[in-house]
Amino acid sequence: MTIAKTAASGGPGLHPEVLAFTSSLALDKALLTEDLVGSIAHLTMLSRTRLIPSEDARAIREQLVAIWKGAQAGTLVLADEEDVHMAVEAEITRVLGERAGLLHTARSRNDQVALDLRLHVREKVAEVLGVLAKLLEGLAARAEAERETLLPSYTHRQRAQPISLAYLLCGYGAMFTRDVDALGFVLEQVSALPLGVGAIGGTSLPIDREVTRELLRFPRLTMNGLDTVGDRDFAMDFAYAAMRSLLHASRVATDFYDFASPEFGFVKLDGEIACGSSMMPQKRNPDVFELIRGKSGRAVGNLNTLAVLVKGLPGGYSRDLQEDRQVLLETGPLLTSVLSMLHLALGKVHFDKERCFAAVESDYMQATDVAEALAMKGIPFRTAYKATGALVRACQERGLPLAKVTLELAQSVDPRFDAEVLKSADPRRAVERKANAGGTGPASVEKQIAELKSHAARARAMADAVPRLAALFDSLQEAAL
Numbered sequence: 001m002t003i004a005k006t007a008a009s010g011g012p013g014l015h016p017e018v019l020a021f022t023s024s025l026a027l028d029k030a031l032l033t034e035d036l037v038g039s040i041a042h043l044t045m046l047s048r049t050r051l052i053p054s055e056d057a058r059a060i061r062e063q064l065v066a067i068w069k070g071a072q073a074g075t076l077v078l079a080d081e082e083d084v085h086m087a088v089e090a091e092i093t094r095v096l097g098e099r100a101g102l103l104h105t106a107r108s109r110n111d112q113v114a115l116d117l118r119l120h121v122r123e124k125v126a127e128v129l130g131v132l133a134k135l136l137e138g139l140a141a142r143a144e145a146e147r148e149t150l151l152p153s154y155t156h157r158q159r160a161q162p163i164s165l166a167y168l169l170c171g172y173g174a175m176f177t178r179d180v181d182a183l184g185f186v187l188e189q190v191s192a193l194p195l196g197v198g199a200i201g202g203t204s205l206p207i208d209r210e211v212t213r214e215l216l217r218f219p220r221l222t223m224n225g226l227d228t229v230g231d232r233d234f235a236m237d238f239a240y241a242a243m244r245s246l247l248h249a250s251r252v253a254t255d256f257y258d259f260a261s262p263e264f265g266f267v268k269l270d271g272e273i274a275c276g277s278s279m280m281p282q283k284r285n286p287d288v289f290e291l292i293r294g295k296s297g298r299a300v301g302n303l304n305t306l307a308v309l310v311k312g313l314p315g316g317y318s319r320d321l322q323e324d325r326q327v328l329l330e331t332g333p334l335l336t337s338v339l340s341m342l343h344l345a346l347g348k349v350h351f352d353k354e355r356c357f358a359a360v361e362s363d364y365m366q367a368t369d370v371a372e373a374l375a376m377k378g379i380p381f382r383t384a385y386k387a388t389g390a391l392v393r394a395c396q397e398r399g400l401p402l403a404k405v406t407l408e409l410a411q412s413v414d415p416r417f418d419a420e421v422l423k424s425a426d427p428r429r430a431v432e433r434k435a436n437a438g439g440t441g442p443a444s445v446e447k448q449i450a451e452l453k454s455h456a457a458r459a460r461a462m463a464d465a466v467p468r469l470a471a472l473f474d475s476l477q478e479a480a481l
């Protein structure tokens with residue numbers, strides 16, 4: 001690769017291989033829109049504060065807009081430069097000559113890149129919130145349709161208690177509601193304008209950071225330049241939120257990976273999401289769920305990468321920080337693609353209701369309910385637990401599921417069992433009788449479905465409140481200079 005030797009990339013003295021080694025352009029050209037939006041806002045501020053003449057500002061803005069249009073049309077060819085910031089400067093210099101140099105007044109690439117990254121994270125968070133809203137709505141809608149479907153729940157991957165499928169889906173949704181919170185925190189952290197602190201100590205030119213802040217719609221300014229240029233906490237917060245969300249997706253995917261196996265036999269994968277084998281003609285593999293799980297691992301690595309990157313640094317900016325680019329730029333698309341795929345795939349799994357119910361009915365998962373029914377009669381729970389345990393063992397010896405136990409057998413184990421108590425061995429009753437908040441009972445599940453819907457609406461509202469790059473670009477193009 002040959003790299004134009006601008007003064008900022010080391011001048012003519014720098015070895016070409018050193019320039020190639022130090023360049024981030026291959027990655028950070030993905031930040032072109034962010035860079036242009038930031039530059040137009042900075043330019044507008046420079047013009048409004050009379051630091052540069054407005055005619056020059058207008059000419060430079062025209063070029064910045066032309067670069068954006070070229071990028072949209074696919075005709076833009078960026079010069080081989082050290083990074084996207086220098087490539088943009090090189091492009092406007094090509095057209096405007098020396099005048100182009102006015103743009104970098106009172107700015108360093110250190111605060112410029114911090115801005116680009118914050119704009120990027122803000123944009124991606126808005127996109128992800130939109131996807132999360134859809135996922136939560138999808139889970140709520142499916143839960144509404146699956147109120148009557150019963151299946152086993154698992155602890156230690158052993159059958160535990162009968163639950164409704166609606167409850168299981170609300171359980172998944174509950175995890176994703178916390179992702180909305182985590183992304184809300186990221187938005188709060190990212191929403192400080194870094195631009196205007198220069199390389200580290202500020203600028204002696206009379207700029208007005210408030211103008212830039214308003215133009216880019218950041219609610220506040222960063223407090224201290226030394227901190228600002230070395231700060232990647234917002235990137236780690238995003239990577240953490242992403243990792244947590246993808247761990248959630250991974251766990252859901254693992255459930256479906258299991259449920260689709262003949263050993264469980266609870267779900268059939270629609271032909272649209274079942275992958276085949278190149279050798280075994282009978283296969284219908286859950287590759288989609290495996291890859292949701294597999295890709296989530298990347299997010300764990302990405303957070304780790306950022307933490308290790310920052311770990312050895314002193315205060316202020318160090319060039320190491322450029323190595324944040326790969327993992328940070330991957331985070332948004334990774335999150336969006338995995339969550340979107342989960343949403344799509346969940347719409348294409350068919351539960352085998354009979355098989356699910358047979359699993360519930362043929363087992364002893366209602367034992368807790370029987371013990372609780374005894375406890376309701378005033379028998380201490382531990383005593384009821386032991387009596388029910390003995391009843392389960394008696395049933396197991398006879399190969400009898402708990403739902404089929406006779407009063408005679410129960411009373412031979414413990415005379416305190418009666419017909420009323422045994423009714424709770426009916427799996428449907430076991431589910432219906434759970435009236436506590438947060439349980440699998442129907443009233444609680446109704447509330448949970450409503451909560452998922454309200455979190456979805458909240459996620460959407462949060463996303464809508466984020467100033468988006470395209471809209472900022474439009475308004476900045478017309479802003480008074």
Ligand code: ARG
Pocket residue numbers: 024028082083109110113319321322
């Ligand atoms: N490409 C650099 C980065 O992404 C831009 C900042 C470089 N600053 C500097 N003083 N060399 O971090």
